[in-house]
Amino acid sequence: MSAPQRDVPGMLDSLFAVARRDLLLAWKRPGDVLNPLFFFAMVCTLFPLAVGPSAEQLTFSGPGVLWVAALLAMLIALNSLFLSDFDDGSLEQLLVSPQPLPLLAIGKTAAHWLTSGLPLVLVSPIVAITYRMPGSVVVVLMLTLTLGTMSLSLLGSIGAALTVGLHRGTALLSLLILPLSMPVLIIGANTVSLAAGNETYSAGVWALAAYAVGALSLAPFATAAALRISNE
Amino acid sequence: MWKWFHQLASPPHFYRIAPVFSTWLLLPGLALIAYGAYAGLFLAPADYQQGDAFRIIYVHVPAAYLSMMAYMIMAVAGGIGLIWRMKLAHSVAASAAPLGAWFTFLALATGSIWGRPMWGTWWEWADPRMMSELILLFFYFGYMALRSAIDDTAKADKASAVLALVGVVNVIIVHYSVQWWSSLHQGRTIMAEGGPAMDPAMLRPLLAMIFGFTLVFGSLLLRRTRTEVLHRERRTRWVRDLILAPEGNS
Numbered sequence: 001m002s003a004p005q006r007d008v009p010g011m012l013d014s015l016f017a018v019a020r021r022d023l024l025l026a027w028k029r030p031g032d033v034l035n036p037l038f039f040f041a042m043v044c045t046l047f048p049l050a051v052g053p054s055a056e057q058l059t060f061s062g063p064g065v066l067w068v069a070a071l072l073a074m075l076i077a078l079n080s081l082f083l084s085d086f087d088d089g090s091l092e093q094l095l096v097s098p099q100p101l102p103l104l105a106i107g108k109t110a111a112h113w114l115t116s117g118l119p120l121v122l123v124s125p126i127v128a129i130t131y132r133m134p135g136s137v138v139v140v141l142m143l144t145l146t147l148g149t150m151s152l153s154l155l156g157s158i159g160a161a162l163t164v165g166l167h168r169g170t171a172l173l174s175l176l177i178l179p180l181s182m183p184v185l186i187i188g189a190n191t192v193s194l195a196a197g198n199e200t201y202s203a204g205v206w207a208l209a210a211y212a213v214g215a216l217s218l219a220p221f222a223t224a225a226a227l228r229i230s231n232e
Numbered sequence: 233m234w235k236w237f238h239q240l241a242s243p244p245h246f247y248r249i250a251p252v253f254s255t256w257l258l259l260p261g262l263a264l265i266a267y268g269a270y271a272g273l274f275l276a277p278a279d280y281q282q283g284d285a286f287r288i289i290y291v292h293v294p295a296a297y298l299s300m301m302a303y304m305i306m307a308v309a310g311g312i313g314l315i316w317r318m319k320l321a322h323s324v325a326a327s328a329a330p331l332g333a334w335f336t337f338l339a340l341a342t343g344s345i346w347g348r349p350m351w352g353t354w355w356e357w358a359d360p361r362m363m364s365e366l367i368l369l370f371f372y373f374g375y376m377a378l379r380s381a382i383d384d385t386a387k388a389d390k391a392s393a394v395l396a397l398v399g400v401v402n403v404i405i406v407h408y409s410v411q412w413w414s415s416l417h418q419g420r421t422i423m424a425e426g427g428p429a430m431d432p433a434m435l436r437p438l439l440a441m442i443f444g445f446t447l448v449f450g451s452l453l454l455r456r457t458r459t460e461v462l463h464r465e466r467r468t469r470w471v472r473d474l475i476l477a478p479e480g481n482s
Contacts, residue, residue: 158398162391166381175377176395179370180402183409190413207412211405222398229390 015107022111043069062131063192077116081160102220117149140195147208154219161226261447268440294445296339302332310393322389327456333372
């Protein structure tokens with residue numbers, strides 16, 4: 001009972017195909033990419049207005065504010081990760097494809113990070129400079145944000161997969177993801193604070209990198225399981 | 233052994249035997265708590281540093297221990313349900329969540345009341361244990377919110393089981409990252425390091441309370457699971473037979 005031999009694309013090919021499709025879609029709908037960035041910039045504007053614009057206040061709270069704003073912006077972007085695919089049915093095509101689902105989940109998550117996490121990392125120096133962050137600290141901020149947003153995208157993909165079919169998804173998604181993301185926030189923000197205080201900060205960077213590697217190894221399997229459950 | 237296990241997994245059988253186990257856990261549990269409360273409040277000597285305020289430990293420690301225990305039960309039961317498709321396990325997980333959230337709240341509340349005279353503050357952000365416990369409470373909230381957001385019970389069971397398992401990995405990371413964070417903040421050293429080893433007269437009631445709380449928790453869990461099973465099986469034949477059966481014959 002051998003099925004007729006078809007031309008099944010290789011595993012990496014399918015991963016890239018999924019990622020390329022999502023990037024193309026994002027390119028056609030730039031609003032989805034830009035809105036979280038505007039949100040990030042606005043949250044960062046709210047804090048000096050509320051807490052006070054004095055220089056020492058800004059340098060003291062800067063790392064934390066930027067990190068919290070980035071975390072919230074990632075959450076906003078997460079909602080759309082599987083939603084349009086779920087609505088138009090292409091998610092089911094992913095589920096029935098012969099390729100391993102965790103791999104395809106990595107493809108989708110990678111595209112999501114490229115359209116939400118990476119822009120945040122690139123925009124963060126502009127905001128950081130308004131918070132009077134010195135150049136050397138900005139580098140650390142970008143490094144930690146790069147690793148941190150990767151972890152957040154991976155963790156978030158689990159939450160997005162669990163809530164994809166639900167109608168009251170957004171608030172629920174935040175409730176699921178925020179506790180999960182606390183270690184990333186704690187380590188990320190404090191690493192930048194340490195760098196700002198001229199202390200050794202490498203341990204935090206390594207911890208974030210370890211977290212990102214761990215999330216990359218485990219999260220896609222949970223995402224795949226969650227996708228299958230949500231689409232039963 | 234396996235027969236017993238399979239029998240246990242059958243909802244009608246579980247429904248029948250749960251009250252028996254529940255009662256046999258409840259009675260010794262209440263006895264232990266009664267002894268622990270009396271001995272802890274009246275017999276144990278006052279602490280030489282904390283005076284009588286330390287006595288809240290007799291509620292605080294069992295509650296904190298059970299808050300984590302309940303989470304583990306929830307996650308393991310969810311995993312069993314996910315892997316072996318055992319329906320009863322999902323009922324256990326669903327019933328354990330509110331109990332666990334309640335014990336977590338109790339641990340936070342008693343810790344906060346204890347903190348007021350000891351540290352001079354209701355809430356101490358720099359204490360890693362308080363932070364981990366708070367985040368654990370958020371995990372419970374997320375778990376219960378996910379469960380109630382999905383209408384299909386079978387789907388809710390599996391989705392929340394995945395969440396609970398992901399949470400287990402993360403609770404450990406949260407614990408260590410919060411510890412690292414609070415060591416950065418150089419907070420006051422709380423609960424004097426290398427504090428005095430506990431006097432047996434203080435320790436005995438504490439152990440009694442821990443075991444007593446655990447037994448009562450087990451009893452409550454069985455009761456909640458039994459109700460959950462009844463609710464889930466409400467459309468099945470055996471429930472109908474049970475309800476229509478004449479009194480005293482069930």
